[in-house]
Amino acid sequence: MSEGTFDRPSEQEYVWWQRGIVYQIYPRSFQDSNGDGIGDLPGITSRLDHFRWLDVDAVWISPIYPSPMADFGYDVADYTDIHPIFGTLDDFDRLLEEAHGRGLKIILDFVPNHTSVEHPWFKESRSSWDNPKRDWYIWQDPALDGGPPNNWLSNFGGPAWTLDEETGQYYYHAFLPEQPDLNWRNPEVVNAMLDVLRFWLDRGVDGFRVDVIWHLIKDEHFRDNPENPDWSPGDNPYDAVVSLYTADRPEVHDIIVHMRRLFDEYEGRVLIGETYLPVERLVHYYGEDQAGVHLPFNFQLILADWDAANVSQLIQEYEEALPAGGWPNWVLSNHDQHRIASRVGLEQARVAAMMLLTLRGTPTLYYGDEIGMRDVEIPAELVQDPWEKNVPGKGLGRDPERTPMQWSREPNAGFTRGVPWLPVSKEYPSTNIEAQRDDPHSMLSLYRRLIDLRRGEPAMEMGDYRTVSAFRDVLAYVRDGRRGEDSFLVALNLGPHPHVLKAPEGADTGTVVLSTYLDRAEEEVAGEVELRPNEGLVIRLNEPAAFG
Ligand code: GLC
Numbered sequence: 001m002s003e004g005t006f007d008r009p010s011e012q013e014y015v016w017w018q019r020g021i022v023y024q025i026y027p028r029s030f031q032d033s034n035g036d037g038i039g040d041l042p043g044i045t046s047r048l049d050h051f052r053w054l055d056v057d058a059v060w061i062s063p064i065y066p067s068p069m070a071d072f073g074y075d076v077a078d079y080t081d082i083h084p085i086f087g088t089l090d091d092f093d094r095l096l097e098e099a100h101g102r103g104l105k106i107i108l109d110f111v112p113n114h115t116s117v118e119h120p121w122f123k124e125s126r127s128s129w130d131n132p133k134r135d136w137y138i139w140q141d142p143a144l145d146g147g148p149p150n151n152w153l154s155n156f157g158g159p160a161w162t163l164d165e166e167t168g169q170y171y172y173h174a175f176l177p178e179q180p181d182l183n184w185r186n187p188e189v190v191n192a193m194l195d196v197l198r199f200w201l202d203r204g205v206d207g208f209r210v211d212v213i214w215h216l217i218k219d220e221h222f223r224d225n226p227e228n229p230d231w232s233p234g235d236n237p238y239d240a241v242v243s244l245y246t247a248d249r250p251e252v253h254d255i256i257v258h259m260r261r262l263f264d265e266y267e268g269r270v271l272i273g274e275t276y277l278p279v280e281r282l283v284h285y286y287g288e289d290q291a292g293v294h295l296p297f298n299f300q301l302i303l304a305d306w307d308a309a310n311v312s313q314l315i316q317e318y319e320e321a322l323p324a325g326g327w328p329n330w331v332l333s334n335h336d337q338h339r340i341a342s343r344v345g346l347e348q349a350r351v352a353a354m355m356l357l358t359l360r361g362t363p364t365l366y367y368g369d370e371i372g373m374r375d376v377e378i379p380a381e382l383v384q385d386p387w388e389k390n391v392p393g394k395g396l397g398r399d400p401e402r403t404p405m406q407w408s409r410e411p412n413a414g415f416t417r418g419v420p421w422l423p424v425s426k427e428y429p430s431t432n433i434e435a436q437r438d439d440p441h442s443m444l445s446l447y448r449r450l451i452d453l454r455r456g457e458p459a460m461e462m463g464d465y466r467t468v469s470a471f472r473d474v475l476a477y478v479r480d481g482r483r484g485e486d487s488f489l490v491a492l493n494l495g496p497h498p499h500v501l502k503a504p505e506g507a508d509t510g511t512v513v514l515s516t517y518l519d520r521a522e523e524e525v526a527g528e529v530e531l532r533p534n535e536g537l538v539i540r541l542n543e544p545a546a547f548g
Contacts, residue, residue, distance in 0.1 A: 011458065011462065014461075014462055015268065016057060016058075016105065016268065017057075017058065017105075017207065017270040017294060017295065017362060018327050018362060018461075018462075019057075019461045019462065020056075020057030020058055020105075020362065021055075021056040021057050021058070021357075021362070021363050021364075021365065021451060021454070022056070022057070022058045022059075022060055022107065022272075022362060022363070022364040022365070023051060023054070023056040023058070023059050023060070023364075023365045023366075023367065024059075024060045024062070024334060024335070024364060024365065024366050024367060025044060025059055025060065025061045025062065025367050026039075026062050026335045026367060026402050027039050027040070027041070027044065027061050027062055027063075027064055027073075027086055028072065028073075028085075028402070028421060029367070029402055029403060029404045029405060029415070029421075029422065030043060030044055030047065030367060030405050030415075031043030031044060031046060031047050031405065031407070031415060032415055032416035032417075032418065032420075033046060035416060035417045035418040036085070036416075036418055037416050037418040037419045037420045037421045038085050038416075038421050039086075039404070039405075039415070039416075040085065040086045040087050040091075041064065041082065041086050041087035041091040041092055041094075041095050042087055042091055042094075042095075044059075044061065044095055045091070045094060045095045045098050045099075047407075048095075048098055048099055048102055048104065049102075050433065051102075051104055052102050052103075052104070054370065054447065054448065054451065055448070055451050055452065055455060056104075056365065056451070057104065057105060058104065058105035058106070058107050058206060058207070058270075059099065059104060059105070059106055059107065060107035060108075060109070060207075060209050060272075060364070061106065061107070061108060061109065062074075062109050062335055063076060063108075063109045063111055063211075064082055064083060064086045064092070064108070064109075065077070065078060065079060065080075065081060065082065065083060065111075066078040066081050066082070066083045066084075067083055067116055067118075068116055068117075068118050068178065069083075070116065070176050070178035070179065070386060071175060071176055071178070071179060071386055072384070072385075073109075074111055074175070074179070074211060075111075075114070075115070075116035075117075075118075075176065075178050075179045076111050076115055076116055076119065077115070077116040077118040077119050078119070078120075079193075079196040079199075080196060080199045080200075092203075093203070096203065096204050096205070100204070105206035105207065105270075106205055106206055107205070107206055107207040107208060107209055107270065107272070108200055108205050108207075108208055108209075109208070109209050109211060110196070110197065110208040110209070110210045110211065111211040112182065112184075112193050112210060112211065112213075112216060113174060113181055113182065113211060113212045113213075113215045113216055114173060114174065114175060114179040114180055114181045114182060115179070115180060115182060116178060116179065117177070117178045117179075117180060121133055121136055121137075121182075121192075122136075122137060122180050124136075125137045125139075125180075126164050126166070126167065126171070128167065129167055129169075135183060135186050136182060136183055136186055136188065136189050137171055137172075137180050137181065137182060137183055138171060138172035138180075138181050138182075138183050138218065139164075139167075139169045139170070139171055139172075140161070140169060140170050140172070140222060141168075141169055141170075142163065142168070142169070142170060148160075148161035148163075148170055149161060149170055149222060150222050150223070150224050150225075151224045151225055151241055152172065152218075152222075152224075152225060152241075152245075152246050153225075153237065153238050153240065153241055154173060154174065154175060154176070154177075154238070155174055155175050155238050155387075156175050156176050156238075156386060156387045156390050156391070157237055157238070157387070157390035157391040158237075158390065160172055160173055160174060160246070161173075162177040172218070174212070174215050174246065174247075176386055181215075181218070184216045184217055184255050185217065185220065185251075190255065190258055194258060194259070194262050197259065197262055197263075198262065201262070201263070201266050201269060205269075206268070206269055206270065207263075207269050207270030207271060207272065208269075208270075208271060208272065209272040209273075209274065209297075210259070210271065210272065210273045210274060210293065211274055212274055213252070213256065213273035213274055213275060213285070213293065213296075214247050214248045214252060214273070214274075214275050214276070214277055214281075214285070215246070215247045216252050216255050217249040217251045217252045217255065218245065218246050218247075218249065219245035219246070219249060222245075223245045224241075224245070225241035225242055225243060225244055225245050225246060226241060226242050226244055227240065227241055227242075228240055228241055228242050236391065236394060236396065237391060248277060248281055253284065253285075253287060253288070253292060256273070256285070256287060256291075256292045256293060257287060257291050257292070259271060259293075260287065260291055260292060260293065261291075270294050270295065271293045271294050271295075272293060272294065272295045272296075272297060272329075273285050273292075273293040273295070273296045273297060274297050275296040275297055275298075275299075276299055276303075277296075279298075279300065279314075279317055279318050279321045280321060282296050282298065282321075283296070283321045283322060283323055283326065286322075286323050286326040290323070290325050290326065294327065295327065295329045295362060296329075297329065297331055297364070298318060298328065298329050298330055298331060298361070299331055299337075300314045300315075300318060300330075301314075301330060301331065301332055301352070301355070301356070302331060302332065302333065302334075302337050302343075306343070306344045306348065306352075306494060307494065308470045308471070308472065308473050308474055308475040308492075308494045308495070309470045311355075311470075311475055311494070312467055312469075312470035312475045312477075313470070315359065315465070315467065315477070316467050319360070319465055327361060327362065328359075328360055328361025328362070329361045329362040329363070329364065330355075330356055330359050330361055330362070330363050330364070331363075331364045331366075332352055332353075332356050332363075332364075332365070332366065332369065333366035333369050333401065334364075334366050335366070335398060335401060335402055336398055336401075337398075337401065338375050338395075338400065338401055339366070339368070339369065339373060339374055339375050339400075339401045340352050340366075340369055341369070341372045341373065341374045342374045342375040342400070342401075346372050346374070346443075347496075347533075347534035348494065348534055349369070349372055349443070350372075350443060350446055350516040350517075350534070350536065351492050351493065351494060351516055351534060351535070351536040353369075353443070353446060353447055353450060353516075354446075354450060354490065354492060354514075354516055354536035354538065355475075355490075355492055355536070357447075357450040357451060357453075357454050357460075358450070358453075358454070358460060358479060358488070358490045358538060359465065359477075360463070360464070360465040360479065365447075366401075367405055368405055368406065370443065370444050370447040371406060371431050371432065371433060371436050371442070371443055371444050372431060372443040373403075373405075373406060373425065373427075373431060374425065374427065374431075375400035375401055376399075376400050376403040376422070376423055376424075376425045376426075377400065378397070378399040378400060378422065378423065380392075382399075382422070382423060383397060383399060384399050384421070384422060385397045385398045385399045385402075399422055402422060403420075403422045403423060403424060403425055404416065404420045404422065404424045405433075406424065406425060406427075406428040406431055406432040406433065407432055407433050407434065408432050408433065408434040408435075409428070409429050409432060409434065409435065412424050413425075413428035413432055414432070414434075440518060441517070441518050441519070445518060446516060446518060449514055449518065450514065453513060453514060453538065457481075457485070457486060457488070458481060458482075458483075458485045459479045459480060459481035459482075459485050459486060459487055459488055460479055460488065462482070463479045463480045463481050463482055463485070463487070464479070464480040464482060465477060465478075465479060465480075466478045466480065468489065468503075468504050468507065469501070469504070471501070472495070472499060473493055473494045473495025473497065473499060474491060474492065474493050474494070474495075474499045474501050474531060475491075475492045475494060476489065476490065476491045476492070476501055476503075476529075477489075477490050478490070478507050478541075486540050486541065487507070487540075487541045487543075488513070488538055488539060488540055488541060489503060489507050489510060489529075489537075489538075489539040489541055490536070490537070490538050490539075491529050491531060491536070491537045491539065492536040492537075493531040493532070493533065493534060493535050493536065495533070495534070496533045496534060497533055498530070498531060498532055498533055499530075499531045500528050500529065500530050500531070501528065501529040501531060502527070502528055503525070503527060503528065503529055506543060507541055507543075508525075508526065508527050509524075509525060509526050509527070509541070509542045509543070510524075510525050510539040510540050510541040510542050511523065511524055511525065511539065511540050511542075512524075512525060512537055512538070512539055512540075513538045513539065513540050514537070514538040515535060515536070515537050516534070516535055516536040516537075517532070517535060520537070525539050
């Protein structure tokens with residue numbers, strides 16, 4: 001799609017979620033307002049000015065609904081209310097109003113694949129074989145030997161089937177036994193869940209991120225998943241079989257069409273899907289004729305080895321695989337993945353920030369990445385995440401990337417006046433918002449500058465993408481202004497040694513606008529670009545769009 005051969009929308013036709021930047025909050029860890037050690041909605045409301053200052057467009061909040069918290073809110077017991085830990089519906093309305101007043105959008109998390117065992121629907125469903133809601137979940141008879149019906153595995157360890165002693169059948173759960181999967185082949189479930197979306201869309205919510213959207217439909221014949229020949233004992237137990245019959249089934253797209261149609265009844269709402277899939281599968285989630293989700297999350301930068309040739313290739317492959325009119329997006333971190341500053345180191349995290357905010361497509365930032373927060377090692381006795389508890393010691397646990405936001409030098413980094421639910425990083429006295437706001441060379445200042453640049457330059461928000469080269473540790477690309485606006489060369493050194501990049505003809509003279517070290521602005525470039533170790537540069541080209 002980088003050829004620019006089909007008609008692009010005019011600037012006015014781009015919608016907010018294409019031009020905008022999304023910021024993800026893990027609500028338990030963002031800001032506590034009542035001293036219980038857990039973040040809440042009034043806490044988020046009190047921090048809205050941070051988003052205005054940083055200049056992001058939308059805030060996505062991980063689940064805030066009533067839940068027994070077996071999976072910290074991804075086990076929903078009531079889809080249309082707020083967990084008292086987080087506040088009330090009134091608190092939510094206030095947050096929405098205050099956010100909208102500042103021109104900020106609010107995106108919620110929709111968890112349609114499974115409910116909590118505590119959801120009244122499941123309580124009814126498990127109560128008897130002939131309960132009208134029996135078929136709202138996935139029930140199967142035991143195998144002949146009395147064991148689980150087939151070899152399907154839970155993402156969080158162990159079989160994906162749990163026996164209900166009372167009724168003698170097994171129910172399916174892709175995650176914890178406390179998270180039974182809904183049966184999306186039942187139209188009553190579809191309607192009930194669309195009503196849930198309507199409830200929030202009517203309230204004014206600007207969009208949803210849909211949890212594990214590729215899991216919604218499973219094989220109707222319950223066939224065994226094939227064994228994975230590459231798996232060996234010691235690996236993640238879930239990978240022992242390939243999830244051929246449990247995820248990414250063709251019928252899932254019919255369900256997504258229903259969701260999308262509902263969204264289209266409202267103005268300006270965004271539908272985002274969580275899609276951990278290879279690029280060639282992922283792009284199907286845009287749907288036939290773009291009738292699927294607006295943005296299937298693209299996690300390639302999270303999953304990739306941090307190597308220039310590799311990253312360059314994956315960007316190129318993603319760009320080429322996008323369907324006509326499919327808008328790209330990029331994610332560096334989230335609440336399920338180790339933080340970028342821990343994955344690639346603090347110096348490369350600056351290069352990664354430059355990449356995220358100069359690539360073509362909607363960027364999603366994860367709270368705390370803007371100050372270079374790192375994973376926090378959690379002592380065994382303080383582990384909260386059920387995944388780590390079930391499959392310990394393999395680095396699968398997600399507590400390290402979910403620790404409290406570091407606001408200031410105050411006790412507990414200004415997150416809570418109580419005892420935080422997860423330990424605050426020991427790095428908070430220097431790694432915090434307040435300290436970094438005043439430091440012109442901080443990670444936060446870099447994020448601010450990058451966002452500022454993206455905002456001010458049409459080529460960055462909407463321009464075309466062209467790979468220039470990937471040689472040794474250096475990855476370089478051009479963002480072309482399409483209507484005679486300025487074009488930019490982005491050169492990123494993904495390694496610890498200096499390099500000289502020979503700029504390609506047509507993109508070889510310009511002026512540095514931004515270095516990840518925040519110290520080289522206005523330097524002229526002619527022919528060659530010198531990059532220091534771990535340095536990224538954005539260069540404004542003298543000849544707009546002359547290259548290619
Ligand atoms: C998604 C969520 C993750 C959760 C899982 C089950 O992957 O991001 O946090 O545990 O789904 O809902």
